[in-house]
Amino acid sequence: MNKYRTHNCGDLTKENKDQDVVLSGWIHKKRDHGNLLFIDLRDNYGLTQCVIDKSNKFFKELEKTQLESVVKITGKIVQRSKETINKDLKTGEIEVNIVSFEILGYCKELPMPVFSEQDYAEEIRLKYRFLDLRRKKIHENIILRSKVISFIRNKMYELGFLEFQTPILTSSSPEGARDFLVPSRLNPGKFYALPQAPQQFKQLIMVSGFDKYFQIAPCFRDEDARADRSPGEFYQLDLEMSFVEQEDVFQVVEKLMISLFKKFSSKKLLYEKFPRISYEEAMSKYGTDKPDLRNPLLINDITNIFTREDVKFDIFKKLVKSGAKVKSILTKKTNDKPRSFFDNVDKWAKDQGASGLAYFTIERDQNLSAKGPVGKFFSEDSLKDIMKITNAEVGDSLFLACGKIEEVQNISSLAREKIAKELNLIDETKFAFCWIVDYPMFEKEQVTQKIKFSHNPFSMPQGDIKNIDFEKPLDIKAYQYDIVCNGVELSSGAIRNHIPELMYKLFFIAGYDKNQVDEKFKGMINALSYGAPPHGGIAPGIDRIVMLLANEKNIREVTMFPMNQNAQDLTMGAPSKVSEEQLKELNLNLKNKK
């Protein structure tokens, strides 16, 4: 028999009554009646109420034992009387009559309570992460994460994929995020980099003939944090497949996501075949390439309205003349909304750095008219045209943003989200997946006006490879795609360019000659020259998937030992100083010694 327990704290029921049991766990809560003491004993599996009274010689000692101490309790199961049953507890029909107990791990006074559903400052939570992780919600999130990863592994094997590890110490890559560097002792003055993603390795795996690869891969990027982005490290479900087209990748990912989200959430999937939306369409309808399709609001371009003689909205007309665009967001049946609703949205837009949002509501007496501060600028005819473009009806309202195309897309995308929230239009019980496809291969850099890769330089351009018009690089689309769920970008992926000659041509457009490409991507280009299969893949973010499933807004709620915003691990005290000896061995000198 195990020395510490015969059962865990989650599995005793009235079936076990009269049995002698041993339980070990944490003292979750005490209810001390002076001569009678209830103890909720907790372990990973649940809570069990244990009782002791003053006739027991251990009573005084147990009464004084701190919460969160680890104890071993020996006792007998008794069935609770009907009035004392706790229906909220799996083990609520029984309790353990304590015979003896022993402290296995003493607990000092707690810096933060474990028994509480209150929110605490991140600082204290991260410093005492081991205590924080005992708390119910996050404990369950972490267990969920483990189950999700295990499910993904099984499913990927089922779909014919093999998991391979790729190096953690690798070479610094010239493009992309900032690298984490690791000095090499044996190669003084040289550095390894931690992989930003196993991108080149997974392509090499395809060239090596393994056909279908996946990995729950750690990725390291030295960039600033966000609520949904850990500083430093995160995990991807990295996958790559040979002899596939874009749709083949979609099939695999849809199968995985649908089964995963059905298993781990009670929320319904809005689409079982994820809509394919072109980048262009997404930008024009939603103002972003990560649209939340639960949000029914649509954006329309009504720039042309402001070239009409019978529209007198001079501020917008002037801007339009100098190249500005006007985007509208339609809200249905909002004529009964108070003025403050509209003004708050306008004020919010100004807080976002935009010049604000004009608005009016369409009414009809004898004639059509626009009500609102700028309503008077629109003729009846112009309103009819607006209604045609936007599908607006009498009683609906329109919010208008005007400015440079990038700015107006940005603010209308944010406004779409904001207004939907205000009007409570987002169905929180649904998951809405979609694919964003047909990304442009190149884009013009704002400042320098230079042509550069818009996403992954290794992506395959669309169309007949022999007939690509390299003279018009901005027209070239790539087999490059994103998967988005509820407005969260889960991943980018692509069919890769496995033809070195084509790669040189594309890199030339972005300003790299052959020698530079050979130098920068030595391993890749070389490998592709020895018989590379057509291949492609994607790498959905594990952390964000778990966030969606756990209904959390912050990635630290699904990460066991996250770093804070300054990329410090408060539990372990990382990063930390190192000794002179270590630096010397690595051939390093610190420039600014403190």
Next chain:
RNA sequence: GGGGGUGUAGCUCAGUUGGUUAGAGCGAUCGCCUGUCACGCGAUAGGUCGAGGGUUCGAGUCCCUUCACUCCCGCCA
């Protein structure tokens, strides 16, 4: 690098227009209590009001500087 928010007891927070000795709940300690499950009741301890400087007769409160945490922009092929 920039912008916003927060910082008061171990924890979560209140603290009015600048005004006497800075409060509450939880936790801790002590006492009472044999059916609780957020047990109850009573008492005690616990504060560099993030730090520094300034204005003022007087600063938790106003001003300046600074630090920490957090959210956002930049960044994240």
